[in-house]
Amino acid sequence: MSGAEKIAVRVTEKAALNDLVTRFRFEPVAGGLLPTFSGGAHTVVEMRDGEITRLNPYSLMSDPFDQTAYTISVRRDDAGRGGSLFMHNRVNVGDEMVISNPVNLFSLDLRARKHLMIAGGIGITPFLAQIKQLDRAHGNWELHYGCRSEALGSYVDYLTATHPNDVNVYYDDQDQAIDLENLLDGQPLGTHIYVCGPKGMIDWVRGKAAELGWPREAVHYEEFLAPKPGKPFEVKLAVSNKVIQVGEQESLLEAIERAGVDAPYLCRGGACGMCETRVIDYAGNFIHRDHWLEDEEHSSGEKIMPCVSRFEGKTLVLDR
Amino acid sequence: MTIQFNDETFREDYSFHNSERAIKRFPFPFDKDSYMYAVNMEQHRGGPPDSVYEKRFDVDEHYVSEMRDRAMVLADDPLRCQSLPHMTLAGWDLLELIMVSKSEDYPDLFELHRDGDQWHWINKPLGIDDRFTFMDETTLPYGPMEYITRQAQGDFCVLDQRDDNLWMDAGTVTTQADWSLDFDIGMNFFEWHAPVPLAHEKGIFVRALKFLLNIQQGAPARRLNWTMTVNPLLDTSPENYHKWGVQKTTLTPENIGSKQHLRVELQTFFRLPRSNALVFPIRCYLCSFQDLMTAPKWGRRLHRVIRDLPDELATYKGFIDNRPMMLDYLSKFDDGLPTSNGIWPELDTEPPLQK
Numbered sequence: 317m318s319g320a321e322k323i324a325v326r327v328t329e330k331a332a333l334n335d336l337v338t339r340f341r342f343e344p345v346a347g348g349l350l351p352t353f354s355g356g357a358h359t360v361v362e363m364r365d366g367e368i369t370r371l372n373p374y375s376l377m378s379d380p381f382d383q384t385a386y387t388i389s390v391r392r393d394d395a396g397r398g399g400s401l402f403m404h405n406r407v408n409v410g411d412e413m414v415i416s417n418p419v420n421l422f423s424l425d426l427r428a429r430k431h432l433m434i435a436g437g438i439g440i441t442p443f444l445a446q447i448k449q450l451d452r453a454h455g456n457w458e459l460h461y462g463c464r465s466e467a468l469g470s471y472v473d474y475l476t477a478t479h480p481n482d483v484n485v486y487y488d489d490q491d492q493a494i495d496l497e498n499l500l501d502g503q504p505l506g507t508h509i510y511v512c513g514p515k516g517m518i519d520w521v522r523g524k525a526a527e528l529g530w531p532r533e534a535v536h537y538e539e540f541l542a543p544k545p546g547k548p549f550e551v552k553l554a555v556s557n558k559v560i561q562v563g564e565q566e567s568l569l570e571a572i573e574r575a576g577v578d579a580p581y582l583c584r585g586g587a588c589g590m591c592e593t594r595v596i597d598y599a600g601n602f603i604h605r606d607h608w609l610e611d612e613e614h615s616s617g618e619k620i621m622p623c624v625s626r627f628e629g630k631t632l633v634l635d636r
Numbered sequence: 637m638t639i640q641f642n643d644e645t646f647r648e649d650y651s652f653h654n655s656e657r658a659i660k661r662f663p664f665p666f667d668k669d670s671y672m673y674a675v676n677m678e679q680h681r682g683g684p685p686d687s688v689y690e691k692r693f694d695v696d697e698h699y700v701s702e703m704r705d706r707a708m709v710l711a712d713d714p715l716r717c718q719s720l721p722h723m724t725l726a727g728w729d730l731l732e733l734i735m736v737s738k739s740e741d742y743p744d745l746f747e748l749h750r751d752g753d754q755w756h757w758i759n760k761p762l763g764i765d766d767r768f769t770f771m772d773e774t775t776l777p778y779g780p781m782e783y784i785t786r787q788a789q790g791d792f793c794v795l796d797q798r799d800d801n802l803w804m805d806a807g808t809v810t811t812q813a814d815w816s817l818d819f820d821i822g823m824n825f826f827e828w829h830a831p832v833p834l835a836h837e838k839g840i841f842v843r844a845l846k847f848l849l850n851i852q853q854g855a856p857a858r859r860l861n862w863t864m865t866v867n868p869l870l871d872t873s874p875e876n877y878h879k880w881g882v883q884k885t886t887l888t889p890e891n892i893g894s895k896q897h898l899r900v901e902l903q904t905f906f907r908l909p910r911s912n913a914l915v916f917p918i919r920c921y922l923c924s925f926q927d928l929m930t931a932p933k934w935g936r937r938l939h940r941v942i943r944d945l946p947d948e949l950a951t952y953k954g955f956i957d958n959r960p961m962m963l964d965y966l967s968k969f970d971d972g973l974p975t976s977n978g979i980w981p982e983l984d985t986e987p988p989l990q991k
Binding site: 320321351352353354356357380381417418419420423425426427449452453533582588589590 | 720721722723725771796797798799846850852853854855909910911912
């Protein structure tokens with residue numbers, strides 16, 4: 317069985333925060349305690365939607381030391397493949413679901429003298445857990461949080477009420493923006509930057525930090541890519557000797573799994589590298605969307621990350 | 637099941653010995669008649685009853701004496717136990733993992749009672765009964781990692797995970813096969829493995845690192861590694877090479893059966909939940925050649941493995957000079973019959989020695 321260990325949970329709370337974001341609380345079906353985790357970890361939620369099984373990663377936002385329940389927040393994506401819509405429209409209090417053990421690809425660097433957090437939109441969720449972890453250890457942190465509007469500012473009230481001196485909020489519709497250059501310039505030696513949000517924000521922060529001479533190891537980021545829909549295509553799986561069709565709304569990894577082939581995975585968001593697959597033969601173009609492979613590997617035609625990447629063309633043969 | 641703890645030494649008079657039960661459960665590391673490096677990882681989720689794989693942290697008849705030996709090493713050289721400042725949280729993770737595992741796996745020997753952060757730990761074999769506040773270092777006589785690793789067999793490397801690499805940032809290392817925590821502290825995975833021959837060229841470490849970075853909570857892994865040690869020494873450290881290195885020259889055809897030991901490391905890997913660090917326990921098991929030869933399969937196989945081992949590996953493992961004498965001894969236990977696959981001795985089915 318691929319992926320992290322599984323936990324059977326029951327939904328014990330479903331709370332709409334605003335027009336886009338809903339929070340879910342999970343408690344173990346078997347009773348007892350959930351594993352502790354580290355701030356920045358995510359869980360992969362299994363959604364059984366008729367014939368289709370979707371597995372989407374969501375950051376854990378609850379207190380990492382609270383073993384009674386996990387909470388996640390799901391932003392509705394009307395143009396996506398349906399995972400977030402399924403959570404919003406079909407999942408209700410009392411439902412049983414299966415989630416994975418926590419996996420952390422965005423952990424705090426505990427050597428840091430100070431943790432500078434930069435969040436955009438739903439990217440706030442891993443920071444909520446990290447802040448709880450750091451507060452317990454009396455850690456030094458500061459948050460800069462960009463939201464579209466006050467109405468869509470998830471957890472702004474909670475954060476500003478509990479940490480009035482450490483939380484800075486910026487609203488797009490009021491033309492407020494993080495003064496990044498000055499912010500980075502004023503940080504004490506030993507500060508680490510963490511950024512989670514839309515791709516544009518991550519690129520902006522990483523680019524500015526590099527320009528200002530920040531060490532690469534001091535800049536941490538997490539962007540989960542949702543697999544994007546695309547044109548259907550056909551794939552031959554050489555090891556299992558199967559020819560499969562990848563539908564418009566499913567990922568290559570999901571299509572491989574649907575064919576009964578157990579393929580390794582962890583994050584399902586193009587970040588962890590676990591599902592890396594060797595290409596044996598192809599005629600056509602890859603649509604690489606992962607953060608894992610290097611540019612040369614993308615152009616080599618030798619590897620693909622089936623969790624987020626697709627293919628357009630006549631022939632694709634994979635070592636799976 | 638009660639364990640009768642040996643009263644024995646791993647230095648000076650070397651009164652260390654294995655009972656018949658300990659020999660039977662010895663983790664013989666060769667699953668076929670030849671050896672080469674491989675990323676030979678498997679899930680660490682139990683194993684045959686009474687095997688060293690059965691429990692998360694194996695406790696055996698050497699426990700009390702090994703902990704006494706560790707205390708002596710640490711008294712002589714406190715730098716065998718080090719924890720960089722950012723690794724304290726991982727130390728608490730390790731303390732929790734070991735206390736929970738041992739109290740669940742050996743309830744007759746260890747007890748853990750928790751009331752919120754007020755913990756009560758009872759270690760019967762070592763006569764310890766302590767109450768402390770979880771996550772409050774001032775309530776323990778040592779830091780959390782040192783406290784618990786003074787009560788657990790094997791070395792413990794606590795590896796920080798960052799920047800797609802693992803970093804040797806904490807550990808307690810007193811039973812090591814000729815490497816030094818004090819030298820390696822702060823190094824990354826490739827730096828501390830730099831001295832190993834052949835494996836780099838085979839891409840072993842790149843693949844091993846990738847595997848280790850992906851070890852998840854609740855899914856520990858394990859592998860075996862091995863070397864050779866003359867006399868049952870736990871502390872074969874570079875710091876003390878001047879004491880034990882010379883003992884390799886004391887081997888004779890008469891004493892080799894009792895003096896020469898196969899040293900096997902059961903290496904396990906656990907993700908630590910609160911810190912996202914990785915703990916790498918390295919548990920050392922020793923068995924004399926003459927005790928190994930009581931299993932006909934092991935006699936046949938050990939001869940073939942040692943005979944065919946590349947010179948680089950025999951040199952790196954430190955027994956190239958003694959190899960001819962080892963082979964003279966071991967060849968007497970190899971009758972050329974085929975051996976069955978796997979590491980287990982198969983005492984009931986493997987034919988007795990035919991010469």
